[in-house]
Amino acid sequence: MSLLEQFLILVVVAVAFLSLVYAWWLRKGVLAQEKGTEQMQKVWNGIREGALSYLDRQLKTIIPILVVLSVLLFFTVYITTPEAGTAELFGIDLDNPFADPVALNNARVVVGIGRSIAFILGAGFSLIVGQLGMRIAVESNIRVAQATREGDDRYNRALTISYRGGTFTGMLTDGLGLLGGTMIFIIYGLAAPDALLGFGLGGTLLALFMSVCGVIYTKAADIGADLVGKVE
Template sequence: MISIVIAAAFVSLVYAYWLRKGVLAQPKGTEQMQKVWKGIRDGSLSYLDRQLRTIIPILLGLSFLLFFTVYITTPEAGTAELFGIDITDPPEVYQAALAHARLVVGLGRAIAFIFGASFSLIVGQLGMRIAVESNIRVAQATREGDNRYNRALTISYRGGTFTGMLTDGLGLLGGTMIFIIYGLAAPDALLGFGLGGTLLALFMRVGGG
C-alpha cells in the first residue's frame, strides 16, 4: 500500500513537470507584450525574494518552539506503545521511556514542521512563477486562430493544475515518509508537518501571494 502512495506522489510530480513544460513551450507574444510582462515578472520575483528572507527566521524560531510542545502534551497511544510508555512501570522506568519518546518525537515534529513549511514554500514560489509565465502565453493564445479561446483555456488550466499536482505530490511524499520513519508515532510527528504546510500557506496568502 505504501508503495502505491509513493508511486502516486511521483506520478503527481512528473505530471506537474509535464504541465509546466507544456506551458513554457507556448509563444510569449509580441515585443511590447513581453516588455510589460517582464515588468510584472521582475516585480513578482522581488516579492518572492523578500518574502523568503522574511519567512526563514520565523520558521526556524517556530520549529524550535514546536520541539518543546511534546513536554506539555500527552503522547498519543501509538507513541506510548512504540516507546513502551506504561504508567504502571516503576517511576524511573516510566520517566526514562517518556523522556526518550519526547526527545525523538520532539525532534521529528520540529523537522517535519520545517519540511512541511519548505514544501509549502516550494509550491508557493513555483506556483507564482508559473502563474506569471502563463499569463502572457494565455494573452497571446487569445490573439491567434479560430480555436484561440480553447488554447488559452488549456494553457491557463495547465498553469493552475501544475500548482495542484505539486501540492498533492509533495504532500503525499512528505506524509508517507513520516509514516515510514515513525510508524505508530507518526500522528505526533505529522502535527508538525501539517502545521508547517498550512501556517506557511496562510502567511503567504495574507502577504499577497
C-alpha cells in the same frame, strides 16, 4: 506492518511521484508556448519583476521565522502526553506515564526532533508550492494573452494553457503532501501522528502566511498603480 499496508504505502508513494511528474509535464507545456509581441513582453517583464521581487522578500522574511518556530515546536512534547501509538512504541503506560522516566524522555526527544523536522519539511514543501506556483502563473499569463490573438482555435489553446498553469500548482501540492506524509509514516511508524502534527502545522501556517502577505502585496500594488495613474 502487514503486506497489504506495505503495498498501499508503495501505491501512495507512486501516486505522489506521478503527481510530481505530471506537474513537471504541465510546466514544460506552458513554457513551450509563445510569449507574444515585444510590447506585450515589455509590460509582462514589469509584472514579472515585481512578482519575483515579492517572492525574494517573502523568502528572506519567512526562513528566520521557521527556524524559531521549529525550535519552539520541539519543546511542545514536554507540555502534552504522547499519543497511544508513541506510548506503545516506547513502552509507556499512559495511565502513569512518569512511571518510566527514561522511556518517557526518550519518546519526547525522538518525537520532538521528528516534529520539528516535519514542521520544516511541511513549511518547505508549502514554500516550494507557493514559489513555483507564483512563477508559473506569471509565465502562463502572457502565453494565454498571446494564444487569444490568432487562430480559429485560439480560445481552446488559451484555456489549455490556463488549465496547465493552474493545475501545475494543484499537482505539486498533492504530490509533495502525499510524499511528505508518507515519508513520516514510513520513518516513525506508530509514532507518526505525533510527528505529523508538525508537518501539517508547517504546511498550513506557511500557506496562510503567504496568502495574507500576497493579498497585502497585491492591494499595495493596486493602490500604487492607481495613484500613479491619477498623478500622471
